[in-house]
Amino acid sequence: MLVDVCCWHFEYLHDTPRDRALRAHNPSLVGDPESYDFPTIDALLQHLDEPGNDDRSRFQQSIGERLGRDPNVAAIKAARTQLKDLKHFRAYRGSQYDRYHAAARRIADEVASKADQKLIDGFDVEIASSRISLSSGQILFHGRCNDLLVTEHPYPSYVSATLDPIVALNSAFRRAGINCVNGRPIVLVLKLCVPLRALWGHVGKSHEWELLLPRGVDWKETERRSGNAFDIIHATAVAESKYPNA
Numbered sequence: 001m002l003v004d005v006c007c008w009h010f011e012y013l014h015d016t017p018r019d020r021a022l023r024a025h026n027p028s029l030v031g032d033p034e035s036y037d038f039p040t041i042d043a044l045l046q047h048l049d050e051p052g053n054d055d056r057s058r059f060q061q062s063i064g065e066r067l068g069r070d071p072n073v074a075a076i077k078a079a080r081t082q083l084k085d086l087k088h089f090r091a092y093r094g095s096q097y098d099r100y101h102a103a104a105r106r107i108a109d110e111v112a113s114k115a116d117q118k119l120i121d122g123f124d125v126e127i128a129s130s131r132i133s134l135s136s137g138q139i140l141f142h143g144r145c146n147d148l149l150v151t152e153h154p155y156p157s158y159v160s161a162t163l164d165p166i167v168a169l170n171s172a173f174r175r176a177g178i179n180c181v182n183g184r185p186i187v188l189v190l191k192l193c194v195p196l197r198a199l200w201g202h203v204g205k206s207h208e209w210e211l212l213l214p215r216g217v218d219w220k221e222t223e224r225r226s227g228n229a230f231d232i233i234h235a236t237a238v239a240e241s242k243y244p245n246a
Contacts, residue, residue: 003072005139005163008044010036010055010062041139041165041189042225042232048169049227060166064207067163076211079131080200088123089199089212092158101157104215108156120215123158127214130197140190140211141165143172145183150221150235159217160201161190163209172230185230190219192237213237 012034036055038044048056067073083090092100100123103116112120134140140161142149149155162168165187172185196217201210223234 001072002135002138003070003163006041008038010059045232049229056166063164067209076132081130086126088126104157127197127199130199132198134192134196134198136192136195138192141168142188142190143168144186145176149188150219154216154218158215159213161211161213167208187232189234194237
């Protein structure tokens with residue numbers, strides 16, 4: 001069971017009742033029909049990297065609509081653990097995001113306290129107990145402003161991935177900060193070569209489509225491309241988590 005997130009088609013006919021009314025009033029207010037075909041994820045991301053491009057918002061709405069209709073996405077959602085039953089994941093998604101990542105890194109560096117270990121053990125159990133098992137071959141996306149995910153082996157912490165490439169792109173720009181003060185935005189295209197347990201973090205009508213992946217996965221870079229405003233890195237999960245509780 002794989003969710004197709006690689007081939008995208010967008011069509012905007014500008015033919016709603018509102019569009020027709022606006023066109024009757026002033027034809028210049030409504031554009032001509034538009035169609036876009038992106039046979040690969042790189043083609044979509046490269047289109048969004050063009051200077052002055054304003055398609056990110058409307059493409060994201062179309063992506064959300066397609067994911068919302070996808071039966072494989074519905075199957076993942078149906079297998080999810082309710083967020084109210086996930087003490088650690090709720091905290092991670094809230095104000096304690098940095099606390100969990102810092103504790104995971106201290107464990108990897110073998111300088112963790114008992115409190116760190118207890119915190120991370122609890123989070124690992126939540127992920128390991130998830131009924132969501134992502135299949136080998138699944139593509140996900142992750143946005144950041146450094147390449148630590150593919151330079152630290154294994155990656156010591158958790159990875160908040162998404163089914164929506166534009167969510168990852170927005171995350172990369174947000175983490176980079178104004179004028180890229182924190183680093184250059186990077187969108188990682190992640191391919192699972194091993195099945196991985198995950199937690200579903202998509203809530204209500206949000207645009208996140210989040211799947212949280214366990215800590216300790218070994219990610220291997222397979223390709224890197226530099227763009228105008230951001231870079232693209234392809235990476236594969238070549239080994240499951242090295243940590244026994246994950």
